[in-house]
Amino acid sequence: MALRDELLKSIWHAFTALDVDKSGKVSKSQLKVLSHNLCTVMKIPHDPVALEEHFKDDDEGPVSNQGYMPYLNKFILDKVTDNFDRQDFNKMCWTLCSRKNLEQSQLLISNDDAFKIWCIFNFLSEDRYPLIIMTEEIEYFLRKLTEAMGGSWVEERFEDYKLQLDSRQQCLNAWELISLVGSGHFSKGMDRQTLSMGINEVYQELILDVLKQGYMMKKGHKRKNWTERWFMLKPNSIAYYVGEDLAENKGNILLDGNCSVEPLQDKEGKKCLFLIKSSQKSFEISASDKKKKQEWIQAIQTCITLLRQGRPAPHREARQKRRELRLKQQAEQEELELRMRELQTANEAKQQELENMRKALEESAANAAEEERRRLQTQTELQDRYRMDLEREKMVRQQMEEQVAQKSTELEQYLQRVRELEVMYRQLEDALEDERRARQDEEAVGRLQARDALAGCDEQLEHLSKRGSPGVPDVRREAGRRNHQHKDSKAGLCWNMKVCYGSFNQVQGTWLITNWGPAAFLKQLQSEGEEGRDEPANPGSVELL
Numbered sequence: 001m002a003l004r005d006e007l008l009k010s011i012w013h014a015f016t017a018l019d020v021d022k023s024g025k026v027s028k029s030q031l032k033v034l035s036h037n038l039c040t041v042m043k044i045p046h047d048p049v050a051l052e053e054h055f056k057d058d059d060e061g062p063v064s065n066q067g068y069m070p071y072l073n074k075f076i077l078d079k080v081t082d083n084f085d086r087q088d089f090n091k092m093c094w095t096l097c098s099r100k101n102l103e104q105s106q107l108l109i110s111n112d113d114a115f116k117i118w119c120i121f122n123f124l125s126e127d128r129y130p131l132i133i134m135t136e137e138i139e140y141f142l143r144k145l146t147e148a149m150g151g152s153w154v155e156e157r158f159e160d161y162k163l164q165l166d167s168r169q170q171c172l173n174a175w176e177l178i179s180l181v182g183s184g185h186f187s188k189g190m191d192r193q194t195l196s197m198g199i200n201e202v203y204q205e206l207i208l209d210v211l212k213q214g215y216m217m218k219k220g221h222k223r224k225n226w227t228e229r230w231f232m233l234k235p236n237s238i239a240y241y242v243g244e245d246l247a248e249n250k251g252n253i254l255l256d257g258n259c260s261v262e263p264l265q266d267k268e269g270k271k272c273l274f275l276i277k278s279s280q281k282s283f284e285i286s287a288s289d290k291k292k293k294q295e296w297i298q299a300i301q302t303c304i305t306l307l308r309q310g311r312p313a314p315h316r317e318a319r320q321k322r323r324e325l326r327l328k329q330q331a332e333q334e335e336l337e338l339r340m341r342e343l344q345t346a347n348e349a350k351q352q353e354l355e356n357m358r359k360a361l362e363e364s365a366a367n368a369a370e371e372e373r374r375r376l377q378t379q380t381e382l383q384d385r386y387r388m389d390l391e392r393e394k395m396v397r398q399q400m401e402e403q404v405a406q407k408s409t410e411l412e413q414y415l416q417r418v419r420e421l422e423v424m425y426r427q428l429e430d431a432l433e434d435e436r437r438a439r440q441d442e443e444a445v446g447r448l449q450a451r452d453a454l455a456g457c458d459e460q461l462e463h464l465s466k467r468g469s470p471g472v473p474d475v476r477r478e479a480g481r482r483n484h485q486h487k488d489s490k491a492g493l494c495w496n497m498k499v500c501y502g503s504f505n506q507v508q509g510t511w512l513i514t515n516w517g518p519a520a521f522l523k524q525l526q527s528e529g530e531e532g533r534d535e536p537a538n539p540g541s542v543e544l545l
Contacts, residue, residue: 004077009122009131010093011038013174015068016130017097031068034096038076041092042084050075087208090119101175107182113196114178116203121174123206124319132171135162136322141177141202142186149190149198157186209234209313212299215244217270217286226270226286233296235303235313238276253278257308261300263293276300 014034018026026034032051039046054071094115102114109117124137133141139158146153165172172180180186187195204210212233217226218240229240229250238253253276264273264284272293276283287293302314311317 003080003082005127006122007042007077007080007089009125010090011072012129012131013118013122014093014096017100026068035071035076037092038089041089042076042080044076044079047075090122091115094118102178107179108184108192109178109182109195109199113199114182116199116207117178117181118174119207120203121177125174126323130173132173133177134171134326135165136326137319138172138177138180140322142181144202144205145181145198146186148201149187149194151187151190161185206315209315211235211303211313212296213244214292214296216288216292216296219284219286221281231285231296233299233303236307238300253283254280255300255303255307257304259304259307261297261304263297 011034015026018030018034032048035051036046036048038044051071054075098111098114098118102111104111104114107114120141121133122131124141125131125133139162142158143153181195181199184190184195187198190198204213210232212231214231215228216231218229218231219226230242230244230246232239232241232246236255238255240250240253242248242250256279258279260277262275262277264275266273270286272287272290274285274287274293274297276285285296287296306313306317312320
C-alpha cells in the first residue's frame, strides 16, 4: 500500500501535466502513451486492448482522473512489483510534468537538483490531492539541507518566512518548493556546488534510503588484504563501491535480524576495527577514526534492530510520526474549534440568556418602579382622600356638635317652656279649680236663687192665676230668659275647662325630639293638639331620641 501511494503521487503529476486546460480531463490518446510508458518503466506487460475495452464507451471525449483511476489500479498498479528502478519511474513522470511547470532560467539549481527536490516533495507531501507539503515538512527538509551544506540553521529566518507563508497559505506545492530552494533564500553564502551537494545528500537519505555513507577500509576474504571502499548503508543492506561516484559496485552485505555488529581490537596495524556478521559471511571493517567507527556501529545496529522489530527506516518512521502528530493536532484543532464553536454558541446562548435576564430585570425594575409610583400615587390619593374624609368628618362632627349644641339649647328652651307650661298648668288647674268651685258656688247660689225665683214666680203665677191676671206670659218669658242665661253661662264654663285640659295634655304628652329641629315640635304639637280635641288630656313625659 505504501508503494502504491508513492507511485500514485508521481503519476498524478504526470496526469495533471497532460491536463492542459485544467479541466480535470485528458484525451484518451495521451493516456495511452502514459499507460504504455508506465508499463514499460515498471516492467509490466502492456495490453492496449484492455485500455480500448475499458474506455470503449468514451471514444470521442477525454477521460477524467476518476475515469482513469479504475484502469490504473486494475491493469497497472495491481500488477506492479518492487523489481523496477524507481528512479527511472520518477524521471519519466518528471519529464512529463517539468516541461510545463518548471522555470529553469530563474533558478540557481540544475534540472537534476530540481528533480531531486521534486522527489523529496513527493516523499514529504500529504496523502491527499492536490499534493501539498505542510510547513512542518518544509522546515524538516530545509533543516536537513542546511545541515548537509554544513551551515547553521537560522530559526528566525524561517519564522519570518512562515509568517509570510501563513498570510497566504500554510503549505506549498512542488513547484513552489523548488522555487524556494532554487532562489537561494535559505542558502545565502553558499555556492551552487555546495547547494547541489546538500540536495543530493538529502535526496539519497530520504529517497534512496541511504542512512550513512563514507570511505572505510575492508579486509578481503581471499587475499586478506585491506582495500578502501565507498560504503553506503541502507535499511536492509550495505553496498560498497570503488568510488563515491557509484560507478562500480564491488558487493553487498545483506542485513537481517540475525546479523550483528561488534567492535574489534586493533590488529595488523589497523585501528578502529569492527566486525559485521551476516548469515553468509563476516566482514572486518576499519574506520578512519574512533568517532566514525562508533557512528557506523550505531547506524548498523539501528538497522538490525529495526529489521528485528519489522519497523521502517528511521526517516520514514519519523515522517509517519510527524503525519500522525499532524493528524492528531488537526483532530485536536478541529475538536478545539468544535468546542470553541460550542462554547461560542453556549456563550452566545448565555449572552442571550443574560440579555434576556437583563431585559427581564430592567422590565421588572421598570414594572416595580411603575408599581411603586402607582402605589405612592394610590397612597397619596388615599391620604388625600383620608384627609378629606377626616376634614369632612371633622366638619360633619363640628356641624353635628353645633346641631347638638343648638338642639341642646332648643331642648333646654323647650324644657324651660315645659316647666313654664307645667307651672301655668298648675296655675290654670288651681284657677280652674277655683273657678269651678266659684261656679259651683255660683251655680248653687243661682240654683237657689232660681229656685227661689221660680218658687216666687210659681207663687206669683198661682196668685195671678187665681186672680186671672194677663201678666202671666211676661213672667214666664222672664223665667225662660233667666234659665237660658244660666245655660249659656254653664256652656262657657265647660269650654274653658276643655281649653285648660287641652293645654295640660300638650304639656304632659310624649314629645319626640329628633335631628329635624323645631319643626318636629311644631308638627308634634299640631298632631297632638288635634288628638287633644277628641281625647282627654293625659299627663306624659318628654323623650329624647
